[in-house]
Amino acid sequence: MRFSVNKDAFQKGVAQAERIAGKHLSLPVLHCVLILAQGKEVVLRATNLDLGLEVRIPAQVEEDGVAAVPAATLGSFLGATPNADMLTMKSEDKHIVITTPKTEIKVPVNNHEDFPLLPPAPTNELFSVKASEFAAALRSVWWAASTTSIKPELSSVYIFANGSELTCVATDSFRLAEKRFTGKASESFEGVLIPLKNVAEVIRHIENADSAIVVRGDGHQIGIEVDGSYISSRIIDGVFPDYQQIIPKEFGSQATLLKQDMLDALKQSRIFSDQFNKVSAKFDADENTITLKTINPTTGESVVTLEGDVTGESLELNFNYAYWSDPLQSIKTDRIAIEFAGAGKPARIRSVGDQSFTYIVMPMNR
Amino acid sequence: MTLPPPTDTKTLWKHVLSAVESSVSSASFRTWFKGTHIVRVEDGTVIVGVPNLFAKDWIHTKHHKTILKTLRELSDVVRSVEYTISTKAPEDTTMPTATLESSMASSMGGELPLRDLYINKSDNLNPRYTFSSFIVGTFNEIAHAAAQAIIERPGRRYNPFFIYGQTGNGKTHLIQAVGNEIKQKFPEKKVYYVTSERFSQDYINSIQTNSANAFKEKYRKYDVIIMDDVQFLSQTQKTQEELFHMFNDIYERNGQIIFSSDRHPNYIASIADRLKSRFNAGMTVDIQSPDPESRTAIVKAKAAESGVVLPDDVISFLSSALEGNIRELEGALNSILGQIQFKKRDLTLQEVKEIVKNNIKPKKMVAVKDIVKMVAGFYNLDEESIYKKSRKKEVVKPRQVIMYLLREDFALPYPTIGQKLGGRDHTTVIHSYEKVKEDLKTDHQLEQEITQLRGMV
Numbered sequence: 001m002r003f004s005v006n007k008d009a010f011q012k013g014v015a016q017a018e019r020i021a022g023k024h025l026s027l028p029v030l031h032c033v034l035i036l037a038q039g040k041e042v043v044l045r046a047t048n049l050d051l052g053l054e055v056r057i058p059a060q061v062e063e064d065g066v067a068a069v070p071a072a073t074l075g076s077f078l079g080a081t082p083n084a085d086m087l088t089m090k091s092e093d094k095h096i097v098i099t100t101p102k103t104e105i106k107v108p109v110n111n112h113e114d115f116p117l118l119p120p121a122p123t124n125e126l127f128s129v130k131a132s133e134f135a136a137a138l139r140s141v142w143w144a145a146s147t148t149s150i151k152p153e154l155s156s157v158y159i160f161a162n163g164s165e166l167t168c169v170a171t172d173s174f175r176l177a178e179k180r181f182t183g184k185a186s187e188s189f190e191g192v193l194i195p196l197k198n199v200a201e202v203i204r205h206i207e208n209a210d211s212a213i214v215v216r217g218d219g220h221q222i223g224i225e226v227d228g229s230y231i232s233s234r235i236i237d238g239v240f241p242d243y244q245q246i247i248p249k250e251f252g253s254q255a256t257l258l259k260q261d262m263l264d265a266l267k268q269s270r271i272f273s274d275q276f277n278k279v280s281a282k283f284d285a286d287e288n289t290i291t292l293k294t295i296n297p298t299t300g301e302s303v304v305t306l307e308g309d310v311t312g313e314s315l316e317l318n319f320n321y322a323y324w325s326d327p328l329q330s331i332k333t334d335r336i337a338i339e340f341a342g343a344g345k346p347a348r349i350r351s352v353g354d355q356s357f358t359y360i361v362m363p364m365n366r
Numbered sequence: 367m368t369l370p371p372p373t374d375t376k377t378l379w380k381h382v383l384s385a386v387e388s389s390v391s392s393a394s395f396r397t398w399f400k401g402t403h404i405v406r407v408e409d410g411t412v413i414v415g416v417p418n419l420f421a422k423d424w425i426h427t428k429h430h431k432t433i434l435k436t437l438r439e440l441s442d443v444v445r446s447v448e449y450t451i452s453t454k455a456p457e458d459t460t461m462p463t464a465t466l467e468s469s470m471a472s473s474m475g476g477e478l479p480l481r482d483l484y485i486n487k488s489d490n491l492n493p494r495y496t497f498s499s500f501i502v503g504t505f506n507e508i509a510h511a512a513a514q515a516i517i518e519r520p521g522r523r524y525n526p527f528f529i530y531g532q533t534g535n536g537k538t539h540l541i542q543a544v545g546n547e548i549k550q551k552f553p554e555k556k557v558y559y560v561t562s563e564r565f566s567q568d569y570i571n572s573i574q575t576n577s578a579n580a581f582k583e584k585y586r587k588y589d590v591i592i593m594d595d596v597q598f599l600s601q602t603q604k605t606q607e608e609l610f611h612m613f614n615d616i617y618e619r620n621g622q623i624i625f626s627s628d629r630h631p632n633y634i635a636s637i638a639d640r641l642k643s644r645f646n647a648g649m650t651v652d653i654q655s656p657d658p659e660s661r662t663a664i665v666k667a668k669a670a671e672s673g674v675v676l677p678d679d680v681i682s683f684l685s686s687a688l689e690g691n692i693r694e695l696e697g698a699l700n701s702i703l704g705q706i707q708f709k710k711r712d713l714t715l716q717e718v719k720e721i722v723k724n725n726i727k728p729k730k731m732v733a734v735k736d737i738v739k740m741v742a743g744f745y746n747l748d749e750e751s752i753y754k755k756s757r758k759k760e761v762v763k764p765r766q767v768i769m770y771l772l773r774e775d776f777a778l779p780y781p782t783i784g785q786k787l788g789g790r791d792h793t794t795v796i797h798s799y800e801k802v803k804e805d806l807k808t809d810h811q812l813e814q815e816i817t818q819l820r821g822m823v
Binding site: 024026027028047049050052114116117118119120171173174175176190220221234239241243246346360361362 | 420
């Protein structure tokens with residue numbers, strides 16, 4: 001194998017591969033990036049058997065070939081040689097040699113025969129969407145997914161078609177975040193569960209593209225092609241709960257207030273919250289105030305009073321600090337609305353003026 | 367030395383694995399062959415389950431020859447090998463996770479009630495409802511037998527299948543299990559489960575969004591429609607008309623239609639006659655409350671499901687003490703099982719009695735007002751008219767039925783009944799009671815109505 005390639009393009013590809021390649025106890029070759037030189041391009045491949053990545057880079061190939069090179073070594077080297085436009089790589093007896101105008105390195109290669117094959121890319125179109133919008137939608141909900149592996153369908157982000165829109169939703173069964181976004185689903189598309197640990201990579205992969213992308217799938221995996229690089233992710237074979245049934249139809253009380261006020265108040269309350277992150281809140285419809293109170297036996301107590309617009313019945317409840325601050329990062333408008341349907345029913349947090357994001361959370365029992 | 371041909375797939379696969387293991391590195395073997403198993407053998411084709419797509423491709427390209435060769439050596443019937451992705455090994459046992467989840471729930475705040483909402487989007491069926499968890503007793507054996515006949519030949523035998531009975535006795539479980547079973551047996555048939563409320567809502571939405579045609583097409587593409595709780599079907603003419611047309615369409619195509627309701631179709635006041643006659647055209651069957659033997663079986667099965675063996679005295683106590691419907695029985699049982707898991711030991715009969723105390727319905731304590739409301743609703747009457755002096759025929763009969771029920775089932779004194787029903791004389795009540803009692807001997811319809819009403823109390 002012997003080829004020359006633009007260093008920046010190559011470095012970008014290796015950086016992508018490096019994030020996916022990693023330690024694998026029983027298959028050490030997975031910490032490598034597979035470099036394939038053929039025709040007029042170099043193909044980089046990496047996988048952790050859950051995600052697969054393939055990046056194509058135009059190159060001047062003098063001799064076709066293949067090599068499995070430790071991704072971390074390659075990445076560090078490329079990061080340390082800023083002043084080079086082109087680099088040349090060639091195979092040399094169980095090693096590869098990379099030369100730039102001023103440097104030369106020699107790295108032992110792994111047996112590329114052990115490197116797994118990437119599953120064939122699915123051809124079935126699931127939906128098409130603007131890449132940046134899809135990335136933003138995933139970002140709006142993925143933090144709400146469960147981090148345990150007890151229920152794989154809850155450690156996933158679920159995407160489904162909803163009339164003319166697409167919806168992505170995640171829950172860990174204590175709270176739930178839903179975001180609707182525009183996109184065009186194919187008729188046969190019913191929904192797909194992307195494992196949480198792959199979502200971050202999918203977001204990174206697509207978020208810088210400004211084009212529309214097509215998400216394809218085949219019942220076992222989804223694949224997305226963006227600007228010459230292709231990522232595939234395993235999908236979860238499971239059923240996402242029909243969560244719409246738990247969203248209360250009517251809310252008896254509502255409070256609207258400035259998002260920043262709430263963020264600041266929560267930040268202060270957090271210092272004095274107890275081991276359960278408990279915050280006691282009082283929504284006063286007569287005074288139009290929201291009071292947050294936290295007590296910690298060691299650090300002390302805190303009371304914050306916020307101004308807001310409280311309609312309906314006044315009420316008091318307890319909630320988990322983290323469960324109320326998390327959704328605020330996904331709300332882009334200045335004002336938020338918090339709505340209550342009564343004791344024992346979930347509360348809803350959403351943005352005022354933007355109906356696309358909904359957050360459902362259960363108040364604390366005690 | 368030649369091995370005797372292995373009899374079961376597990377041993378067969380073990381032999382294959384040992385053959386492969388000798389030819390590859392142990393690292394590679396562990397990565398690719400961990401979790402593989404034979405799913406089934408079909409006409410000489412061995413279907414091998416592998417954990418993921420990567421393994422599927424890898425095994426297929428690198429080890430297919432070895433596997434096929436080994437299998438052929440071991441068994442003459444094997445002609446080919448196929449690979450499928452199957453994460454569930456057959457002997458895979460799932461550990462109960464309830465304790466972990468509930469301990470998490472208490473420390474993190476309330477849990478969203480998502481537990482029972484695992485519903486398959488394309489058919490709305492809850493995969494949890496299967497026949498393997500359905501307990502058959504004298505109270506539901508007819509319904510169960512009819513359901514089995516339907517699964518054999520959907521659309522041909524009892525069509526429509528109308529099942530009615532009190533809430534919590536397993537109607538939804540039965541009809542969903544039929545759906546799940548048909549889906550498995552006839553993968554090409556499109557099954558759809560819908561509650562009547564959802565159906566009405568869907569229809570109204572389609573009108574509002576100007577997509578009535580899409581609505582029609584959606585429902586008419588199904589081969590099996592399961593509609594739950596038809597008594598909630600909205601009274602609007604249009605929705606019922608739509609159901610009527612859908613019914614005719616599916617019926618003509620020999621599609622199976624299944625309904626459930628809390629009462630006999632003839633007594634669903636809000637439904638148009640032409641629908642009632644359609645409902646009655648096939649098989650109408652009721653599920654009653656479980657008898658003590660069935661309750662014992664249910665308690666045993668539910669306990670076994672959670673991996674708990676209850677002592678006999680506890681089981682017999684539970685099945686005699688919890689007389690209500692199955693749902694209540696399950697509720698009480700769940701709190702007992704929860705306690706057992708929490709305390710990590712069996713409970714004594716005394717402790718069980720303590721827990722159950724809260725779950726036993728106080729024997730037949732019902733407010734007169736509720737009875738009036740229910741009976742008035744049953745006869746499609748205004749509640750107020752019962753209390754008034756009106757002697758119109760359509761009011762008098764329900765009023766008499768109320769008096770009869772209050773006396774017969776709740777043993778209220780005659781004067782009290784009279785007083786609570788708009789200050790009537792106790793002799794009026796006695797007369798009404800005697801009249802209904804007498805009529806019951808001859809009037810079959812009245813008898814049915816009373817049975818229905820008793821069920822609803």
